[in-house]
Amino acid sequence: MTAAPALIEALQRGDRRALARAITLVESTRPEHRRDAERLIEAILPATGKGIRLGISGPPGAGKSTFIERFGQIGLDQGRRIAVLAVDPASKRGGGAILGDRTRMGELARRSGVFIRPSSAGDSYGGVARHTREAILLCEAAGFDTVLVETVGVGQSETAVAEIVDMFVLILPPAAGDELQGLKRGIVELADLILINKKDGEFAAAAERAAAEYRNALRLIRPGREEWQVPVRAVSALTGAGIAEIWQEVARFQAALAASSAWTRRRAEQARAALWSEIGESLLERFRSAPRVAERLAALEAEVAAGRRTPGAAARILLAAFLGESG
Numbered sequence: 001m002t003a004a005p006a007l008i009e010a011l012q013r014g015d016r017r018a019l020a021r022a023i024t025l026v027e028s029t030r031p032e033h034r035r036d037a038e039r040l041i042e043a044i045l046p047a048t049g050k051g052i053r054l055g056i057s058g059p060p061g062a063g064k065s066t067f068i069e070r071f072g073q074i075g076l077d078q079g080r081r082i083a084v085l086a087v088d089p090a091s092k093r094g095g096g097a098i099l100g101d102r103t104r105m106g107e108l109a110r111r112s113g114v115f116i117r118p119s120s121a122g123d124s125y126g127g128v129a130r131h132t133r134e135a136i137l138l139c140e141a142a143g144f145d146t147v148l149v150e151t152v153g154v155g156q157s158e159t160a161v162a163e164i165v166d167m168f169v170l171i172l173p174p175a176a177g178d179e180l181q182g183l184k185r186g187i188v189e190l191a192d193l194i195l196i197n198k199k200d201g202e203f204a205a206a207a208e209r210a211a212a213e214y215r216n217a218l219r220l221i222r223p224g225r226e227e228w229q230v231p232v233r234a235v236s237a238l239t240g241a242g243i244a245e246i247w248q249e250v251a252r253f254q255a256a257l258a259a260s261s262a263w264t265r266r267r268a269e270q271a272r273a274a275l276w277s278e279i280g281e282s283l284l285e286r287f288r289s290a291p292r293v294a295e296r297l298a299a300l301e302a303e304v305a306a307g308r309r310t311p312g313a314a315a316r317i318l319l320a321a322f323l324g325e326s327g
Helices: 005-012 015-027 033-049 063-076 100-105 127-139 156-162 185-190 201-218 244-259 262-289 290-305 311-323
Strands: 051-055 082-088 114-120 146-151 167-172 193-196 232-234
Touching: 005 033, 005 100, 005 232, 015 082, 015 114, 033 127, 051 063, 051 156, 051 244, 063 082, 063 127, 063 146, 063 244, 082 127, 127 146, 127 167, 127 262, 146 156, 167 185, 167 244, 185 193, 185 201, 193 201, 193 244, 201 232, 232 244, 244 262, 262 290
Parallel strands: 051 146, 051 167, 082 114, 082 146, 167 193, 193 232
Antiparallel strands: none
16 A cells, blocks of 8 residues: 555545545554655645534534534535544444444435545544544545544544644533533533534424523633634534534634634644644654563553552653663
């Protein structure tokens, strides 16, 4: 598997098979594949950055996939080309649902102009950012003007994804009172748009009440962006009520940030953060594979686990070994 010119050419023609192969390449952990992936990303960089990147998150059962299917179909009807990347931090341990997202978004998957792909988080928090960030760039190079990144729940991967998308959308089921208090404030502070889903049938009134409570709660939180007041909308992904209007919110958000140059600054900040993320990941990989570290790591881990040595002291010993220092 290499970043051959033929792959790059097919990718930029919008060939979905080539896009799938390219994403598989950037997700590979083999050293020779990483080098090929880096050459591939450098080659397609001029064709990236022109679309919009949306993060879609929320707790299990909130209806994220149903929302994406309805939202995506409306976008396709408007002439957009849409890529969906489903980040699955558990895929390495549990095998993941390789066809799960295509099954849950069956109607959307059958439409032309759409690409749906599970995106492995890899072994770590950094893996979420690295693999998904590069997959986004590949989707843009293949001509997709909207990339939706769906995360599986509320946790560390949400923070990583929020840092690599333009707009972070939080989808919640109807809840109020004590249930609202159970949601971590941190995830709410990441959101650029909050949607209370399932405004249909017996849940319609509860969804409206929950939306009102979240609006009140947001008044107690300092806005994350001076240019934008986070809207809260009650919608129904099942019936489609209020979903078309979300595209208008996306356009309004992009216009608000572009007017103050915040859009360009955010992309630049993300690129700098990506640099330091890559440095951290690469250093950790080199550290773990260093023979002098490997020969002492298991014993020191056992000492720390048993409470015979502090994590700080063990870390200093391993770092000294890595750097070839005495100690």
